[in-house]
Amino acid sequence: MWGNMSISIDLGREVVDKAMEKGAREVVVRLQERLYELVMFDSGMLRSYNISRGSGIGIKVVVDGSIGYSYTSSLDRDSISIAIDRAILAAKSLNRYGVSRKLYEYRGVKGGYRVIAKVNPLDDVEPERKIDLVKKLNIESIKRSGIVSAVTRYGCEIDRRVIVSSYGSEIDIEVIAVGVSHMAVAKSGEVMERVQEQKSFIGGFEYIDYFDWIKFAEEIDNMAIKASEAKTPSPGIYTAVIDNMLIGLLLHEAFGHAAEGDGVVAEASILRGRVNERVANDLVTIVDEGVVEGGYPVPYDDEGVEKSKTIVVDNGILKHFLNSRYTAVELRQNPTGNARAQDVTFDAIVRQTNFYMLPRDASIDELFENVSNGVYLLGRGAMGGQVDPSVGTFTFSVGPSYIVRGGEVSELVRGTIVSGNILEVLKDVELVAKDVKIYTSVFGGCGKGGQMVRVGMGGPHIKVKRIIVGGV
Numbered sequence: 429m430w431g432n433m434s435i436s437i438d439l440g441r442e443v444v445d446k447a448m449e450k451g452a453r454e455v456v457v458r459l460q461e462r463l464y465e466l467v468m469f470d471s472g473m474l475r476s477y478n479i480s481r482g483s484g485i486g487i488k489v490v491v492d493g494s495i496g497y498s499y500t501s502s503l504d505r506d507s508i509s510i511a512i513d514r515a516i517l518a519a520k521s522l523n524r525y526g527v528s529r530k531l532y533e534y535r536g537v538k539g540g541y542r543v544i545a546k547v548n549p550l551d552d553v554e555p556e557r558k559i560d561l562v563k564k565l566n567i568e569s570i571k572r573s574g575i576v577s578a579v580t581r582y583g584c585e586i587d588r589r590v591i592v593s594s595y596g597s598e599i600d601i602e603v604i605a606v607g608v609s610h611m612a613v614a615k616s617g618e619v620m621e622r623v624q625e626q627k628s629f630i631g632g633f634e635y636i637d638y639f640d641w642i643k644f645a646e647e648i649d650n651m652a653i654k655a656s657e658a659k660t661p662s663p664g665i666y667t668a669v670i671d672n673m674l675i676g677l678l679l680h681e682a683f684g685h686a687a688e689g690d691g692v693v694a695e696a697s698i699l700r701g702r703v704n705e706r707v708a709n710d711l712v713t714i715v716d717e718g719v720v721e722g723g724y725p726v727p728y729d730d731e732g733v734e735k736s737k738t739i740v741v742d743n744g745i746l747k748h749f750l751n752s753r754y755t756a757v758e759l760r761q762n763p764t765g766n767a768r769a770q771d772v773t774f775d776a777i778v779r780q781t782n783f784y785m786l787p788r789d790a791s792i793d794e795l796f797e798n799v800s801n802g803v804y805l806l807g808r809g810a811m812g813g814q815v816d817p818s819v820g821t822f823t824f825s826v827g828p829s830y831i832v833r834g835g836e837v838s839e840l841v842r843g844t845i846v847s848g849n850i851l852e853v854l855k856d857v858e859l860v861a862k863d864v865k866i867y868t869s870v871f872g873g874c875g876k877g878g879q880m881v882r883v884g885m886g887g888p889h890i891k892v893k894r895i896i897v898g899g900v
Contacts (some may be wrong), residue, residue, distance in 0.1 A: 434503070435459040435483060437600060440592025443487065447512045448594060450689035452489035452519075454531070455594040458730055459485045460772045465550070465584040467558050468795075469566035471577045477559065486772035487511050491519035493528035532753040532763050536596025537734050541719075541727040543604045545632025549584040551634045559583050561636070565610060565645045574614045574653040580645065581609040581629025582636075583628075583870040589730070592627075603725055603900040604685050605630050607870040611643045614652035621656040621842055622808040623648050623828065628870040630725060650809065655828035655842040663898030666803045667832075669795045669891050670848075672865040673807025674826055676784060676885030679714060680874070681824075682850035684783040684885075686817035687716075687740050688766070689755030691778075698820040698851065699746060707746045708854035713786040714741040716750055718765060722866035723884025724780030724873075728765060728793070730776040735765030740783075770879035777877050782868075784882030788860035795859050795891040803897055805846060813845075823847040847896045861889040 440457045447455040461483040468475045485508060486500040496519030522528070527712070547553065562582045569578035584606045591599040607628030614621050625648050629635035669733040686697040699707065708714075718726045718735030726735050731753055739747050751758055752767035755778055767776040796804075809827030816822075825845050831838045866886035873882045 431572070435461050435588065435590055437590060437592060437598050439589055440598070440804070443485065443508060443512070444592055444594050445513070446509070447487060447489055447516070448677055449460045450512055450516055452491055452516060452594075456488040456731055457485065457592045458769070458772055460591040461588045462771065463550070463586045467562045467582040469562050470579045472567050474559065474563070477498070479554065480740040482771070484772040485511065486769070486775070487515045488775060489515045490531070491516055491520050492523045493530070494523035495529055496520070496522065499772045499881065516722065519569065529754050530757045532756040534595055534733055534753055536593055536732055537728070538596070538598045539728060541725060541732070542602045543630055543725065545604050545634070547603065547633040547637065549633045557686065561641065563565060563607070564607070565641055568642070569610070569612055569645055569649050572649050572653075573655065574616065575612050575649055576615045576620070577613045578649070579611045581749065581871065583607050583609070585870050591603065591730060591732040592811070593732045599728045599732050601728065603630065605724070605868070605870040606633060606634060606636055606642040608636070608641055608644070609871050610648050612649045612652040614649070614655070614656040616656035618793055619656050621652055621828070623652040623655060625808050626869050626871050628868050630868070638773050644879060648697040651828055653680050653730055658840045658842045660843040661841040661897055662833065666801060666896050666897050667799050667893055668802060669804045669832065669889060671804070671806050671889055672886050673865065673867060674805050674810060675887040675890055676867060677807055677810055678822065678824065678850065678853070679785060680780060680783050680883065681815045682817070682820065682822040683714065683854070685815065685876070687750050688778040688780065689749045689751040689756040689759055691817055692749050693755050693758045696818045699749070700819060702746050703748070705746055706744050707851050708741055708744040709819035710744040710746050711788055711855040711857055711860045712854050713739065714784070715739050715786060716764070716781055716783045718781050719865055720782045720784075720884065722868065724791065724868040724882040726765070726768065726781040729767045730769045731763075731767040733763050733765045733767065735781060738764045749781060750778055752776065768881050770881055774879050777879070779876065779881050780874065780883050784864070784866050784867055784885060785860070785887030785890070787862045787888040788865040790859045790861045792861050792863060792889050795838065795861060795889055796832060799832045799835055803844070804830040804832050804837055805844065820850045821848070822850060835837050845898055853892055853895060856893040857890055859891040864888045
């Protein structure tokens with residue numbers, strides 16, 4: 429008997445057994461239930477209020493060294509049997525063409541992780557409360573002089589994952605996240621400037637209740653207004669103080685992806701072959717951690733591997749890559765719990781979890797001392813850019829920032845673009861502050877291989893001797 433057809437460890441065990449009976453040498457079963465709620469107001473109008481739900485099961489098998497993967501969104505007996513057969517057929521087809529992969533022999537773990545919501549965002553909160561909050565923030569914004577449009581959103585995600593493997597992993601995880609996002613567009617003369625920021629929490633609606641969202645939206649509006657009135661910075665090479673949010677973005681995009689083991693195996697990373705070499709100033713230590721305050725919790729990955737605190741860079745020296753069981757073998761390292769998938773429609777690939785720089789001893793004020801010609805670069809309103817992990821180059825449009833003169837923060841500037849090589853920037857780090865902040869988002873995440881996963885990123889304020897502003 430298959431038991432009741434609901435997401436559970438028991439169902440996962442039964443599917444593992446069934447796949448092994450049909451000839452698989454190894455099996456990983458992933459079951460998932462996900463709910464996402466979104467309220468959006470655009471310039472005073474309710475544009476959407478949606479609640480989407482989905483569930484399914486993904487089945488990975490190893491047959492004669494080849495890997496097959498299949499999934500189904502139906503949890504009935506016949507659909508699961510068909511999915512098992514398809515996964516085994518896919519593995520056998522690859523085997524006929526000599527396509528095989530050796531996987532790290534991992535001893536499975538049993539565990540769970542559950543985010544406790546004091547106020548359940550769905551059961552304890554009427555839809556009207558969420559709509560009224562978003563409406564109020566949005567309408568107050570467009571009433572503000574200088575603001576020409578605004579988009580405000582409330583988001584809630586409940587994601588439950590169960591992972592069961594033939595090598596002994598039995599994992600049950602449920603994460604609840606909530607947040608509010610606000611984007612304001614201001615106009616001054618012919619200049620229009622957009623500033624967007626979001627604030628997300630891991631937990632229930634109690635976080636929405638306690639936070640000052642009026643102040644949050646007002647600060648974004650005022651920054652957009654001031655930025656629309658500001659000048660762009662003169663192109664050049666500057667000493668820079670970089671805030672928590674922006675250093676997190678730069679590290680994630682320009683360094684974190686280069687540290688992902690699949691890119692290293694594919695020879696698409698500037699870090700390939702550089703383990704135990706210096707890649708940054710000795711003030712720089714970078715880690716990838718599954719559960720950390722402010723980040724998105726990933727205590728186990730989608731292969732059922734416990735997520736370790738991986739020290740990627742230790743006092744400037746490259747020490748370890750982020751690995752799945754496959755890349756661990758290829759790179760002769762340990763798996764690090766970084767095999768992740770957007771949902772069961774995808775097989776897992778190597779992804780970051782919460783990637784950030786550790787703090788040091790400097791105060792934030794110390795970072796500005798003796799800066800005669802510099803910039804204070806901020807992440808709020810950053811619109812991303814381009815990176816090439818194979819050579820370490822990046823170009824980013826950052827948020828409205830400030831000129832620094834004589835050690836003092838001076839005028840605001842807009843349209844700030846920074847570029848460079850991430851290894852050169854990290855080697856030019858002069859001071860690292862003692863503050864550290866890590867951010868996540870219920871509205872987005874990291875895209876790779878057609879998949880999006882929730883991540884965390886951040887770090888302390890840092891001071892960098894040289895950074896290119898304006899594409900010099």
